[in-house]
Amino acid sequence: MTPADFLYHEAALLDQRRFDEWLELYADDALYWVPQGEDPDPARDVSIAYDDRRRLHERVVRLTSGFAYSQDPPSRTCHVIGNVRQTGESDGALEIASAQIVAEVRRNTQNLFAGQVEHRLVPDGESFRIRRKVVRLVNSDVPLGNVTFLI
Amino acid sequence: MSQLAPADLITDDWRLHGSIYTSREIFAIEQQQLFHDNWLYVGHESEVREPGDYKTTFAGVQPVIVARGADDGEIRVLLNRCRHRGSAVCHDDAGNANYFRCPYHGWTYRNSGELRGITYDDAYPDLDRSRLGLVRLPRVESYAGFIFASFAPDGASLEDYLGNARKYLDIVARQGPDGIRLSAGAHKLQYNNNWKLQIENTIDNYHFGFVHRSFLDVLADRLGQAPPIMQNVMNNPEWRTIDLGNGHSVHEFGDPETGNNQGQLGDLPFNLIVFPNLCFVGAQLRHVLPKKAARTEVRLYPIMHEGEPDDANAAILRVHEGFYGPAGMGGADDIEVAFDRVGDGMQAIEEDWLIMSRGMHREQPGDNGTLIGHAADELPQRAFYRRWREQMGQAA
Numbered sequence: 001m002t003p004a005d006f007l008y009h010e011a012a013l014l015d016q017r018r019f020d021e022w023l024e025l026y027a028d029d030a031l032y033w034v035p036q037g038e039d040p041d042p043a044r045d046v047s048i049a050y051d052d053r054r055r056l057h058e059r060v061v062r063l064t065s066g067f068a069y070s071q072d073p074p075s076r077t078c079h080v081i082g083n084v085r086q087t088g089e090s091d092g093a094l095e096i097a098s099a100q101i102v103a104e105v106r107r108n109t110q111n112l113f114a115g116q117v118e119h120r121l122v123p124d125g126e127s128f129r130i131r132r133k134v135v136r137l138v139n140s141d142v143p144l145g146n147v148t149f150l151i
Numbered sequence: 152m153s154q155l156a157p158a159d160l161i162t163d164d165w166r167l168h169g170s171i172y173t174s175r176e177i178f179a180i181e182q183q184q185l186f187h188d189n190w191l192y193v194g195h196e197s198e199v200r201e202p203g204d205y206k207t208t209f210a211g212v213q214p215v216i217v218a219r220g221a222d223d224g225e226i227r228v229l230l231n232r233c234r235h236r237g238s239a240v241c242h243d244d245a246g247n248a249n250y251f252r253c254p255y256h257g258w259t260y261r262n263s264g265e266l267r268g269i270t271y272d273d274a275y276p277d278l279d280r281s282r283l284g285l286v287r288l289p290r291v292e293s294y295a296g297f298i299f300a301s302f303a304p305d306g307a308s309l310e311d312y313l314g315n316a317r318k319y320l321d322i323v324a325r326q327g328p329d330g331i332r333l334s335a336g337a338h339k340l341q342y343n344n345n346w347k348l349q350i351e352n353t354i355d356n357y358h359f360g361f362v363h364r365s366f367l368d369v370l371a372d373r374l375g376q377a378p379p380i381m382q383n384v385m386n387n388p389e390w391r392t393i394d395l396g397n398g399h400s401v402h403e404f405g406d407p408e409t410g411n412n413q414g415q416l417g418d419l420p421f422n423l424i425v426f427p428n429l430c431f432v433g434a435q436l437r438h439v440l441p442k443k444a445a446r447t448e449v450r451l452y453p454i455m456h457e458g459e460p461d462d463a464n465a466a467i468l469r470v471h472e473g474f475y476g477p478a479g480m481g482g483a484d485d486i487e488v489a490f491d492r493v494g495d496g497m498q499a500i501e502e503d504w505l506i507m508s509r510g511m512h513r514e515q516p517g518d519n520g521t522l523i524g525h526a527a528d529e530l531p532q533r534a535f536y537r538r539w540r541e542q543m544g545q546a547a
Contacts, residue, residue, distance in 0.1 A: 034478060037336060043465040046335045046453050049478045050469060058369045058473075062480050067364035069492075070483035107491065143341035143448050144477035146486055151478075 003096045003121055004084040006128045011079035011100075014150050019060045022150070027122060027129040028053055034151060035134065037141045048140060048147065059150065068148070075149035076105045081117075093131060094121045100135070102151055113151060114138050158544030161536055165508035165529075169497050172345040177543075178444040184542045185427045186211025188303035190312045192429040192438060193217050193228055195452075196296045197332035198245065203262060206245040207231060209440050210288065210300060216241050217298060218262045221249045226293070228300040229264045229285040240285065251285070260285050295324040296331070297429075315395035315519050319423045322407060323431055326419070327456025333436060335468060338451040338476035344490040346428065346441035347535075349449055352489040353430040353437060354392070354402050354422045354531040356384045357509065359414075362488045366474065366481045370415060380414040384526045392530040394514075394522035398426025398538025400531035416474045416481070417467070419454075424531060426538055433475060434467050445494065451475055451482075507532050 001009070013022040026032070032055075034048040042050050051059070062068045080101045088095035096119040104111045120132035135151055157180060160168040170177055191210045194217045198206045205218040214231040231239045233253035240251040240260060250267065252259045257270040264285040269275060288300040292309040297320060299309050310317065324331060342349075352358065360367065360381040370378035383390050389405040402422040404410035410420035417434025424430050430437035440448040453471045455464045474481035497503075510528025517523040524530030 036338070040336070042468075043461045044335060044455075046338060046451075046468055046476070047472055048338075048476055050472055054373075055473060058372060059480065061372050062365040062369050065365040065368045067368065068480075068484065069362065069365075070487040072487075141336075141339065143339040145341055146483045147477040148480070148483040 001127050003086065003094055003119070003128065004081075004098075006121065007081050007084060007096065007098055007117075007119065010130070011081050015077050015079055017063075017074060019063055019150070023056055023060050025128075025130050026053055026056055026133075027131045030056065030130055031132045032056055033132075033134045034147075035136060035140060048137070048144075063148075063150075070146050070148045073106070077149055078103045087118075092123060094123075094128075095119075096121055104149060106146070106149075111145075113147070115140075156544070157546055158540050160543075161507075161540045162504075165506070165511055165533060166504040167507050167536065169500060169503035169505065172347060172493075173444060173497060173500075175444045178345075178441070180543060180546050181441070182211050184546050185539070186213075186441070188301060188306055189427060189542075190290075190292070190299040190301050190307075190309050191427075192297060192425065193300050194298045195331075195333045195436070196226070196293060196298060197330075197334060199226060199298075201247065203247040203249055204245070205241065205248060205262065207241055207243065208438070210302070212441060214239060215288070215300070216251070216285070217300075218264075220263045221261070222263065225263075226291055226298060227264060228288040228291050228298075230288075232286070233258055234266065234283045234285070235269075295320045297324075312397060313425065314397050314399065315393075315521060316397075316399040316401070316423065316425050319395075319401055319407065319421060319431075320425075322421075323419065323423070323436075323454065326454055327458050329456075329458030332455045332457055333452040334455050335453045335464070337438075337453075338479075340449040340451070340477060340482070340486065342447055342449075342486050342490045343445050344447065344494040345444055346439050346447040347539075348490050348493060349437075349439045349447060350424060350428065350430065350535060351532050352485050353432050354400060354424050355489075355529075356390075356392075356402060357527040357529070358485075358489065359384060362484050363481050365484065369480055373415070378414060380412065383413070387526070390526040392524040392526060392528055393517060394524075394530055394534035394537075396520050396534075398424075398535055400424045400534040402526065402531060415470060417470055424535060426535060434471050435475065447490075507536065 030053045032051040036048050081098050083099040087097045098117045100117045102113040115135050115137040118134040121128035122131050160171050193208050194206050199219040202224050203221040205216050207216050216229045216231050219226050233240050235258050238253050238255040240253045250259050259268040261267050264287050266280045266283045289304040290301045294309050393401045404412040422432045428439040436452040438450045507529050510524050514522045514524050
């Protein structure tokens with residue numbers, strides 16, 4: 001599987017809301033970061049999300065609980081991934097950059113979330129596991145509503 | 152709007168008329184009666200620490216610049232509007248500047264507000280520039296580092312206005328060993344409903360087990376057992392609501408110095424409402440910005456502790472992000488249910504009254520004119536609307 005194919009696979013799992021399978025793509029030491037603003041420091045600046053594997057698991061617990069009202073009904077999403085390129089490699093992990101547009105529909109409204117995405121992928125057999133994913137939304141610092149679907 | 156006068160939109164048995172939330176006329180009257188003469192929160196001193204520092208925010212719907220004078224260090228609150236043709240003169244959330252220059256025709260103001268320069272000014276032979284500075288709010292005062300301003304030149308002092316809420320602001324200001332700072336930025340939220348719904352919801356413990364059922368499931372997963380928060384809300388006599396007077400209210404999680412909600416939402420020992428639109432909850436200062444009757448923006452400023460290392464403050468951020476903000480596992484459910492679905496339901500106006508009387512039969516008088524109620528009673532909401540009715544009832 002190429003890194004690009006892997007990113008498309010992750011996007012498909014999200015769009016199909018196969019959250020348990022999606023979570024399995026993440027390494028135990030994974031970081032999932034959606035920063036807010038330009039060039040923020042997660043130790044000093046508030047983030048939209050800064051999740052370790054434990055919190056990713058909790059998000060899936062919540063989304064599948066049947067009581068997550070902000071996802072009841074769930075967002076319908078379409079992740080479109082493009083501009084995929086490798087930007088580095090260290091300790092066997094590949095640094096993959098991409099651009100992403102997510103169309104999201106809920107409450108009779110369609111929202112668009114575009115951003116630059118970084119994946120750190122660790123080879124795992126024929127596939128990869130994600131050690132780090134950063135989603136830099138272009139609208140991260142404008143007033144937002146409900147971004148509780150997984151981006 | 153209903154034909155009722157504002158003061159009649161709340162009955163003595165605590166029913167509230169829906170037009171309190173939906174009427175554009177009521178919204179306009181609120182801007183005169185609530186967001187003009189009252190002391191309005193505009194910022195924290197840590198946001199404008201150095202001479203020349205400024206932030207932009209809103210006093211009611213009006214855009215303002217909170218600026219520390221480059222020359223004298225005095226904090227001023229200025230309307231963000233050029234005196235010439237009305238353009239906003241400052242567009243950044245925060246920064247440092249000695250001057251604000253209007254982009255439209257180049258008029259320039261000192262950061263104290265004084266008009267410094269008119270471009271090609273020979274065409275204005277009679278203008279008195281000394282009267283054409285950025286409009287200053289006549290009163291600006293700080294309490295415990297929190298900056299408030301009023302459009303009224305006279306009135307109660309800030310200390311008197313805050314009254315019984317001062318003690319709680321003092322406690323917030325002492326959260327860090329060397330004080331606090333609002334240096335982490337703010338989550339910015341928006342929703343299409345009335346600003347008062349956010350105030351009510353901030354200090355409503357009755358909803359927690361229902362709206363946040365999925366977060367309780369998360370906590371049960373995290374802790375390995377059901378979290379104690381709803382037990383405390385319903386049964387712990389140390390958890391209580393207090394009407395502090397002047398529209399302010401608090402929900403204490405036990406001792407206001409050391410209490411903890413144990414709900415893993417942040418470590419403030421209470422939720423606090425400072426009338427009309429400042430809240431403290433979790434580990435955050437929450438500034439509620441009315442935009443229209445059915446449009447609100449909310450800014451959530453995580454409270455960073457001065458004198459603690461980055462990793463301790465980072466831990467505060469991580470707890471905050473877990474529940475609050477646009478992707479938080481709790482706050483978004485409030486937007487969904489308490490604002491959006493309330494908006495859906497309140498389109499049904501044939502019977503347009505809401506009920507806000509929970510626990511009114513068991514309110515107990517406390518010290519200094521306070522009223523004390525059970526944790527899940529609607530006492531804080533009544534505290535807010537008692538003041539709302541009083542001030543709205545004075546509308547001409």
